[in-house]
Amino acid sequence: MFSSPLSIAEYISGLVITSILTSIIGVIVMVVLATGVFHLQIFSMGPSLGALLLVLFAFGITLGIFSSGIVLRLGPASEWLLWPIPALLSPFAAVFYPLAVLPRWMQWVCYALPPSYVFEGMRALLAGKSFPATLLLQGSLVAVVELLLAAYFYARVYRHAVRSGLLARYSAESVACLEIEAINNNLPSLDRSR
Numbered sequence: 001m002f003s004s005p006l007s008i009a010e011y012i013s014g015l016v017i018t019s020i021l022t023s024i025i026g027v028i029v030m031v032v033l034a035t036g037v038f039h040l041q042i043f044s045m046g047p048s049l050g051a052l053l054l055v056l057f058a059f060g061i062t063l064g065i066f067s068s069g070i071v072l073r074l075g076p077a078s079e080w081l082l083w084p085i086p087a088l089l090s091p092f093a094a095v096f097y098p099l100a101v102l103p104r105w106m107q108w109v110c111y112a113l114p115p116s117y118v119f120e121g122m123r124a125l126l127a128g129k130s131f132p133a134t135l136l137l138q139g140s141l142v143a144v145v146e147l148l149l150a151a152y153f154y155a156r157v158y159r160h161a162v163r164s165g166l167l168a169r170y171s172a173e174s175v176a177c178l179e180i181e182a183i184n185n186n187l188p189s190l191d192r193s194r
Contacts, residue, residue, distance in 0.1 A: 093110070114140075
């Protein structure tokens, strides 16, 4: 992919579009199952739920771009570092408890995460309060800023990887790993010159 004339913006756009499509399919399946099995009336919150979910989508895209940059910078072996990030962020995203009951230091971290605004807004809607426009606006602004920072981070990492030859090194490492695996499993070697 990176040896093609594909620009960074085109590559990231492709990643974003495919992640949105797969997420939409996942959300549709979950809504159908939750409605059918648990009789959850998810649409009772109205169109405001869709606006709040867009903020969550933006944050998910941000995490994806940031994670791709980390893998590009540190190599494929760093992927195991990235899987626990959503679980580590969930206490700070106000998923389990309202912001008001969290310690003050945790609240400051929550203000930097768009999901905290979304879940506080959902709590307000479920409590029968009016549409949380302020929370939606704040969460949207934080999500856009973090998305731009993630894109900037990825662009910097990509330029560094191209200039320093990291892409070639990771490709060479993966070929070497396949060679070692072939030798260990008594499979034919990938090296056709032998």
